[in-house]
Amino acid sequence: MTNANREFDHGMTDRDIAFLLADAASAVEIGTAPTQAVIRGGRRRRARRWAVTAATAALVAGSTGALAVTALPGDGGHRVAPATPPATSATPGPVLQPDPTTLATGTDQGTPWKVTLDVWPAPRDETEAQTLLGAMTTYGEFPADVHKASDLVGRSAYTVRQSHGDGDTLGTPVSEGLTAPADRMAGTDLDSVAVPLDPDTPGRPQRLVVGHVARTAQEVTCTWKNGTTTKVHRATSTDINSDDQTIRTPATSPYAWFVCLAPDGTAFESVAVTR
Amino acid sequence: MGDRKQAGDEEFRAFVAGRWPRLMRTAFLLTGEQHAAEDLVQSTLEKAYVAWRRVGSADDPEAYVRRVMINTHARRHRRKLREFLAPRDDSGIAREVPDSGDHISRAEDRGLLLQALAQLPPRQRQAVVLRYWEDLTETQAAEAMGCSVGAVKSNTAKGIAKLRAIPELADTVMYGGRK
Numbered sequence: 001m002t003n004a005n006r007e008f009d010h011g012m013t014d015r016d017i018a019f020l021l022a023d024a025a026s027a028v029e030i031g032t033a034p035t036q037a038v039i040r041g042g043r044r045r046r047a048r049r050w051a052v053t054a055a056t057a058a059l060v061a062g063s064t065g066a067l068a069v070t071a072l073p074g075d076g077g078h079r080v081a082p083a084t085p086p087a088t089s090a091t092p093g094p095v096l097q098p099d100p101t102t103l104a105t106g107t108d109q110g111t112p113w114k115v116t117l118d119v120w121p122a123p124r125d126e127t128e129a130q131t132l133l134g135a136m137t138t139y140g141e142f143p144a145d146v147h148k149a150s151d152l153v154g155r156s157a158y159t160v161r162q163s164h165g166d167g168d169t170l171g172t173p174v175s176e177g178l179t180a181p182a183d184r185m186a187g188t189d190l191d192s193v194a195v196p197l198d199p200d201t202p203g204r205p206q207r208l209v210v211g212h213v214a215r216t217a218q219e220v221t222c223t224w225k226n227g228t229t230t231k232v233h234r235a236t237s238t239d240i241n242s243d244d245q246t247i248r249t250p251a252t253s254p255y256a257w258f259v260c261l262a263p264d265g266t267a268f269e270s271v272a273v274t275r
Numbered sequence: 276m277g278d279r280k281q282a283g284d285e286e287f288r289a290f291v292a293g294r295w296p297r298l299m300r301t302a303f304l305l306t307g308e309q310h311a312a313e314d315l316v317q318s319t320l321e322k323a324y325v326a327w328r329r330v331g332s333a334d335d336p337e338a339y340v341r342r343v344m345i346n347t348h349a350r351r352h353r354r355k356l357r358e359f360l361a362p363r364d365d366s367g368i369a370r371e372v373p374d375s376g377d378h379i380s381r382a383e384d385r386g387l388l389l390q391a392l393a394q395l396p397p398r399q400r401q402a403v404v405l406r407y408w409e410d411l412t413e414t415q416a417a418e419a420m421g422c423s424v425g426a427v428k429s430n431t432a433k434g435i436a437k438l439r440a441i442p443e444l445a446d447t448v449m450y451g452g453r454k
Contacts, residue, residue: 012438012439012444012445014407017403017407017435017438018407018408018410020384020388020444020447021304021388021403021404021407021408022408023384023385023388024303024304024385024388024389024392025300025301025303025304025408026300027303027385028299028300028303028309028312029309030295030296030299030300033291033292033295034317035288035291035292037317038291038317038320038321038324039284039287039288039324041317041318041321041324042320042321042322042323042324042325042327043324044321045321045322045324045325046324046325175346188426189396189397189398190398190421190422190426191346191349191421192346192421192422193346193421194421211421223423270417270418270421270422270423270424270426271421271422271423272422272423272425272426
């Protein structure tokens with residue numbers, strides 16, 4: 001007997017549904033687990049994280065110089081900052097950067113934290129995609145779904161980062177993905193991730209919840225393990241107030257984004273769009 | 276330090292080898308396609324590897340991996356599955372009921388279910404797969420999906436209702452030797 005055990009009047013019992021699923025699942029070819037490839041892929045992901053840390057250090061160290069920034073060739077340029085001449089003479093070429101949005105910021109027990117969303121412009125062809133991929137790799141935001149430049153054409157990559165403490169300038173990636181212009185979420189659709197507030201102390205309670213919902217969502221309710229809830233509502237302006245958790249709708253994303261922080265001493269239980 | 280890392284890798288290898296078949300089957304139901312399933316499981320396990328020191332020592336590493344898989348699936352396969360399994364335009368053509376036990380008819384039945392799953396919104400598909408294939412409780416499914424128990428109930432009920440409304444699926448059960 002399955003955990004879901006009701007019977008339907010069409011004669012399809014829960015057991016029938018479970019049987020159909022099991023039968024369909026048996027059609028997949030299992031093969032040998034590619035353990036070595038998984039470990040290699042895992043190490044690459046870890047290396048990307050380290051690359052982000054290195055990029056942070058480089059940005060901080062080079063803060064007296066200007067970062068050359070420009071739009072994609074042929075792009076309208078509305079999603080990236082205009083070019084700035086580098087302070088030093090040796091510049092390998094234009095450097096792209098994502099359009100950052102601060103989703104939430106605050107202070108927890110005296111330590112500042114922040115959640116940001118980086119959105120990269122969608123390249124229109126493979127040449128643009130190749131240029132963009134180079135910039136993304138430098139930035140440590142190479143999306144896992146992209147195996148070759150053409151995978152990126154017409155799609156916008158995003159990375160959500162969390163930072164904790166004064167030294168964590170750029171932040172640690174907590175979520176990443178690709179979107180196409182036609183991507184939409186509707187109704188109570190919701191994707192979320194719950195992580196410890198300090199990414200450098202794994203194993204701590206998952207207090208920080210970040211997710212995306214339909215742009216029409218008005219209210220998201222985070223429920224914590226101690227039974228309390230936090231309701232977040234749509235931001236009324238683009239201003240960011242410290243410790244103000246809201247639903248934001250960046251112009252560059254097809255989704256609305258929210259952040260919830262659990263009170264100290266409890267952790268994530270569940271989250272839902274409630275209005 | 277090196278020894279600890281090596282031990283962690285060995286533990287991870289054992290985890291992957293042991294869980295691969297089950298994860299593949301779940302991923303197949305979520306994605307509806309062999310290569311997409313392999314891709315989903317591999318990405319999921321790569322993410323688990325990055326956090327393995329924490330995941331491996333957790334009470335329930337499988338629950339963590341399941342949650343990563345559901346999150347990854349939600350992001351990556353929302354549109355792909357519909358494109359891949361878009362039903363052919365065979366409306367109006369009466370479906371013949373082949374002899375039960377026929378390999379071709381079994382394959383057609385499986386294809387029918389996968390197509391039906393493909394028509395469900397991702398959250399409903401996830402809820403149905405987690406509840407009826409993974410046999411998770413509503414609470415466990417809610418943890419995996421990062422939503423409330425109520426949302427799991429609602430998504431499961433809607434998903435099952437849609438499957439149930441497909442007469443061919445009921446025929447599969449009726450004529451496929453189950454009744």
